[in-house]
Amino acid sequence: MPKSLIFKDRNKLSPYYIPRRLPHRDQQINMLLSIYEGMLEDIWGAYPRFIEVVGPAGTGKTCTTIRFGEIISERAHNRGINLQHVYVNCKVDGATRYVLYSNLVKKVTPKISTKSLSPEEMIRQLINYLKFEEIFLIITLDEIDYFVQINPKEHVIYDLTRIPEMQPGTPIPIIGGIFVARSLKWHDLLEQGERSTLGRGIIEFPRYTSRQIRDILADRVKEAFQPNVVSDETLDLISDITANPPINGDVRIGLELLYYSGILAENTGSIKVTPEHVRKVYSEINPTITAEDILSLDKDSRMILLALARGLKASKSAYISLRDLRKFYNIVCEEYNVKPVEEVEERIQDLIYRGIIDMKSLLEIGISGAALIDLERFLDNLMRQLEQSG
Numbered sequence: 001m002p003k004s005l006i007f008k009d010r011n012k013l014s015p016y017y018i019p020r021r022l023p024h025r026d027q028q029i030n031m032l033l034s035i036y037e038g039m040l041e042d043i044w045g046a047y048p049r050f051i052e053v054v055g056p057a058g059t060g061k062t063c064t065t066i067r068f069g070e071i072i073s074e075r076a077h078n079r080g081i082n083l084q085h086v087y088v089n090c091k092v093d094g095a096t097r098y099v100l101y102s103n104l105v106k107k108v109t110p111k112i113s114t115k116s117l118s119p120e121e122m123i124r125q126l127i128n129y130l131k132f133e134e135i136f137l138i139i140t141l142d143e144i145d146y147f148v149q150i151n152p153k154e155h156v157i158y159d160l161t162r163i164p165e166m167q168p169g170t171p172i173p174i175i176g177g178i179f180v181a182r183s184l185k186w187h188d189l190l191e192q193g194e195r196s197t198l199g200r201g202i203i204e205f206p207r208y209t210s211r212q213i214r215d216i217l218a219d220r221v222k223e224a225f226q227p228n229v230v231s232d233e234t235l236d237l238i239s240d241i242t243a244n245p246p247i248n249g250d251v252r253i254g255l256e257l258l259y260y261s262g263i264l265a266e267n268t269g270s271i272k273v274t275p276e277h278v279r280k281v282y283s284e285i286n287p288t289i290t291a292e293d294i295l296s297l298d299k300d301s302r303m304i305l306l307a308l309a310r311g312l313k314a315s316k317s318a319y320i321s322l323r324d325l326r327k328f329y330n331i332v333c334e335e336y337n338v339k340p341v342e343e344v345e346e347r348i349q350d351l352i353y354r355g356i357i358d359m360k361s362l363l364e365i366g367i368s369g370a371a372l373i374d375l376e377r378f379l380d381n382l383m384r385q386l387e388q389s390g
């Protein structure tokens with residue numbers, strides 16, 4: 001590929017890239033460190049601490065906990081302690097407790113085969129393994145609110161907080177659990193006992209202001225773009241758009257604006273990314289569904305979403321009926337040569353829990369706050385990419 005005049009390294013704008021420095025999240029990292037670092041003094045006698053990380057979309061909860069995990073395990077390592085941070089995302093790794101735990105175990109070691117084990121046995125074997133290998137863990141369960149909504153009867157919190165009681169009097173290899181959610185609403189779905197073990201250690205992630213977003217994006221501009229390509233005005237505009245409604249500080253959207261504005265500049269032969277590019281891109285993106293949301297869906301759910309976007313576009317209204325959605329879904333499946341799933345309703349329910357679609361009644365299914373025409377194009381493109389990547 002010829003050298004780009006716009007980008008130096010566009011990967012640095014990916015939603016999965018985590019920079020070393022996370023501006024305006026020092027306080028949150030330090031709070032986590034102040035809770036867990038002290039345990040390194042006497043790791044064999046440590047009792048686990050469970051902490052909640054709470055804040056709106058795109059406030060850095062995921063990247064901060066992952067970064068914290070790297071820092072704490074490095075500091076432990078310097079003291080000769082094998083402490084690992086395992087990050088599990090419930091939207092990606094766990095549709096049920098069974099799947100969640102087997103993914104958790106797999107992330108720790110390939111040595112335990114979870115195949116014929118119950119969730120309780122998986123945890124027990126994991127504990128035995130950790131004790132034997134003298135490994136300590138901090139577990140982050142990200143998007144726990146999503147998990148609890150789809151599995152209100154599966155008591156993950158209970159399982160984790162009960163570990164110290166499993167073999168009383170012996171060291172506890174799981175020294176921490178960090179539960180990440182957008183709000184505390186998920187507590188309503190917990191049992192009293194579970195709720196009371198949580199609820200005290202809460203670390204809040206406030207929305208970023210426009211200035212803070214600017215600091216975050218300015219770092220990325222340095223990493224991702226050629227020098228002097230993104231002007232101050234461009235950065236100001238993206239930061240303002242990102243800080244204000246309807247985006248309300250979701251940095252993910254700020255990064256997407258930066259990325260697509262750069263692509264637009266490149267494709268139109270410009271040597272700078274201007275506010276004009278940003279405005280054009282902003283008028284076309286969908287502020288409620290990000291590329292990351294879509295990447296976290298499996299193929300069947302994407303098909304349903306695509307069908308919904310098509311159906312909405314055809315009907316020229318904000319909602320279509322379940323019946324119409326099914327009709328469009330069958331057409332889309334035929335077009336992409338995939339077998340339609342039987343549990344369409346379950347898939348729709350899942351998309352509702354993910355905040356991607358809205359259902360008022362069986363006759364009114366829509367996309368949460370969408371700009372439809374471009375969503376369809378976006379989904380169409382995505383499906384093509386998927387087809388190509390096999």
Ligand SMILES: Nc1ncnc2c1ncn2[C@@H]1O[C@H](COP(=O)(O)OP(=O)(O)OP(=O)(O)O)[C@@H](O)[C@H]1O
Pocket residue numbers: 014015016017018019021022023024025055056057058059060061062063064182216251252255
């Ligand atoms: N302080 C920061 N410094 C650098 N990048 C940041 C910062 N905060 C957020 N980001 C970036 O913004 C994007 C969104 O952040 P993140 O995924 O951590 O948000 P979140 O709070 O977990 O959101 P959600 O509730 O939607 O899961 C990521 O690409 C992340 O790298």
Ligand SMILES: [Mg+2]
Pocket residue numbers: 061062063142
């Ligand atoms: Mg997150």
